[in-house]
Amino acid sequence: MSGHSKWSTIKHKKGAADAKRGKLFSKLSRAIMVAAKEGGSDPASNLALQNAIEKARSYSMPKDNIERAIAKGAGEGIDGASFETVVYEGYGPEGVAVIVEALTDNRNRTASDVRHLFSKHGGNLGATGAVAWQFERRGVVLVDADGVDEDELVLAAADAGADDVELDGTSFVVSSTPEGLTGVREALETAGYTLESAGLSMVPKTTVSIAEESTAKQVVRLVEGLEDNDDVQDVYANFDIPEAVLEAVAS
Numbered sequence: 001m002s003g004h005s006k007w008s009t010i011k012h013k014k015g016a017a018d019a020k021r022g023k024l025f026s027k028l029s030r031a032i033m034v035a036a037k038e039g040g041s042d043p044a045s046n047l048a049l050q051n052a053i054e055k056a057r058s059y060s061m062p063k064d065n066i067e068r069a070i071a072k073g074a075g076e077g078i079d080g081a082s083f084e085t086v087v088y089e090g091y092g093p094e095g096v097a098v099i100v101e102a103l104t105d106n107r108n109r110t111a112s113d114v115r116h117l118f119s120k121h122g123g124n125l126g127a128t129g130a131v132a133w134q135f136e137r138r139g140v141v142l143v144d145a146d147g148v149d150e151d152e153l154v155l156a157a158a159d160a161g162a163d164d165v166e167l168d169g170t171s172f173v174v175s176s177t178p179e180g181l182t183g184v185r186e187a188l189e190t191a192g193y194t195l196e197s198a199g200l201s202m203v204p205k206t207t208v209s210i211a212e213e214s215t216a217k218q219v220v221r222l223v224e225g226l227e228d229n230d231d232v233q234d235v236y237a238n239f240d241i242p243e244a245v246l247e248a249v250a251s
Helices: 002-020 023-039 047-058 063-076 107-120 150-160 178-190 213-228 243-250
Strands: 084-091 097-104 135-144 164-168 171-176 195-204 232-237
Touching: 023 047, 023 063, 023 097, 023 232, 047 063, 047 178, 047 195, 084 107, 097 107, 097 213, 107 213, 135 178, 150 164, 150 171, 150 178, 171 178, 178 195, 195 232, 213 232, 213 243
Parallel strands: none
Antiparallel strands: 084 097, 097 232, 135 171, 135 195, 164 171
């Protein structure tokens, strides 16, 4: 899944830039607040909150911001608004499967926006369950491969409870169960590895190969358009675009 996980790395770097403008931090805070509101303020007993915090940490969100979001969700409510989690499924160009996870206070608005973006970029919104079966929820940690001994990393990851380690370009992809994500991340950080990101992901079981730059551009524009929507938290897709083409399109 090289093309797919390479996009994850590119997306994370772009996300770090977005964070400086405050937009991404706003989305991360919303996810933390909703998780704290629904399951309580203790990450140890609230997996959704634990994962929301992991994602925020991955983008270097300040600890004070995280703590304020937890307190707000657990105590004061969320700006008087009632947010709900909604998931949309659809297809992009060449039958690429796409899952969109959103937090919204207006389901009709978000559904309309998502449907428009699919249509605009050569895709179509599908029914619930249309593509979810093609993905699996996993904990994913990306480790900078520079100077890393693969055998040592595999041992450290296995000791921490990870299921798999795969070299993908300039990164190692360390996979675990959702519940094992925090333990794996903490163990690898303690061992001195440089982590590029850590969080939950919907990992595709199979991928759709796209080699044509024009089609690749259309797929990436669809994903970027969805990710840019204020209500959308995460977008997952099962495309596999060659690294050179992906770099050209992303730039």
